[in-house]
Amino acid sequence: MxxxxxxxxxxxxxxxxxxxxxxxxxxxxxxxxxxxxxxxxxxxxxxxxxxxxxxxKRKYHFNEDYFKTWSGTMAYILGLFTADGFISQQGQTVSIAQKEKDILEEIKRELKTTQPLYRNKSTGVYMLYMHSKKMKDDLMNLHGLNPCKSNNVEFPYVPQEYLHHFVRGYFDGDGSINFKGYTIVFVGGSYLFMDTLQRILNDKLNIDTNLVTDKTNYRLFLSGRKTIQVFAQWIYKDKNLFLERKYLEFMKEKTPLDLLEDRKFRNTKNAVKLRKQKFLEQLTKTNCIEKASSLIGITTNTSKQWLENDSDLKEKVNILLNNNK
Incomplete structure (x- = not known):
């Protein structure tokens, strides 16, 4: 055929x-x-x-050696590039894609280039292209990135003092925050990368995280009113570059950190029944058990226990998932 x-x-x-x-x-x-x-x-x-x-003929010049020297700003850009960057397989071009133009303009100033941004008309995404064998070699040989990085990239070596900048960059590229649901989600195609990120957050911040598989991607969930503010205080410490839209979501919290607590659910029958109903409502919208669990503030292990012990709920879940196939 x-x-x-x-x-x-x-x-x-x-x-x-x-x-x-x-x-x-x-x-x-x-x-x-x-x-x-x-x-x-x-x-x-x-x-x-x-x-x-x-x-x-190079029309636009820039600092080709930028990724050779560590700094907070370099770590941020490397994190953003790990999430939203592209390395040409055959040519010598590297690029960063973003829907928000302002952050790429800031990166241009950092790289000291007047290279204009290109905007894809069909997607609305802005692209910053840099043609440089040096920069491509540094990203690959110094930091372990490659042209097919989506599914096999490993977490690069990042000096401890710059680690939070790198994570902030990756979060701005492949992370999201649902302030009302007190939930943060990282998305990635590489288990090696996401597993290391989970261990770093667990160890550095002493918080609970949940790593789940969603067919082709891995999703790392952080949930809880206090947890997401602990995360925010870490990644925005001595911040340099950052996406203002995401930063402002964290700033909606007005209660001081030491007064915050992650939500504790009452274990009454009525409370559990209500939470199960909300779980089904979210499952109808998302068609994903992990995401539905996160949106109502429970772990995937809790929803699995519900399904094991509640045959009626399990039947309803199976019907919903089968109908949405």
Whole structure:
């Protein structure tokens, strides 16, 4: 059975714009989900003036050695790159993607570059591209990142004094906070990375976390009114770069940390019955036991115990999950 044609993911004007900004046809082909030959034909068709073969002229300069020297800001950017960065497999380009433009503008100032941001029209995501063999080699050889990092990246070595900056960067890339539900969730495709992150948070902050598998991803949950503020005080200590939107969610808490307590549920029959009902309501919306548990403030182990001991609840859960397949 023959395969259908690839779906091009960039518009013609986007392809031409990237080429005029100095991007290679190989890298543009990767972004557009087509071949380099296709890109060359398209540029020829639209009479785009071509660069000499094998020639690459750097139009925008930046600190190529940035990831060689540790600092709080470097650790943050490395954490954000671990979550939302991309390393070209064939070319010498590295890039960071973000929906929020401001943080990439701050990173540009830190890297001392005037490189313009590119915005994907279909997704609205902003991209900061940097063409540098040095930077690519440093990310791979010094920090253990690679072009196919999503599912096998390991937690890099980070000096202890910069660890909270790195975690804040990763949280800004692949973490979320539900303030009303007093829940934080990290998402990642690598078990090695997420398992190490869990152990770091447990040891550093003396808090309980829950790591669960959700088909293709791993989710690390932190829950509790006090727990999320303990986490916030750690990652935002002597902060430099950060996503303001997420920071402001933590700042909604007005009670001093020493007066906070994580919620303790009353074990009365009525209270448990109400929580089970809320669990079913969330399961209807999420179709995920782990997420439904987190949203009502219980651990996955608690919901599993419910299912083991409550046949009526188990039947309702099975019906919901089967109907949503």
């Amino acid at each position: 023959s395969r259908g044609p690839k779906k091009r993911t960039l518009e013609v004007e986007e392809i031409i714009s990237l080429y005029k900004k100095g991007e290679s046809t190989t890298r543009i082909a990767e972004l557009a989900n087509v071949s380099s030959r296709y890109i060359n034909k398209l540029l020829l068709k639209h009479n785009v003036e071509r660069r000499p073969r094998g020639h690459w």
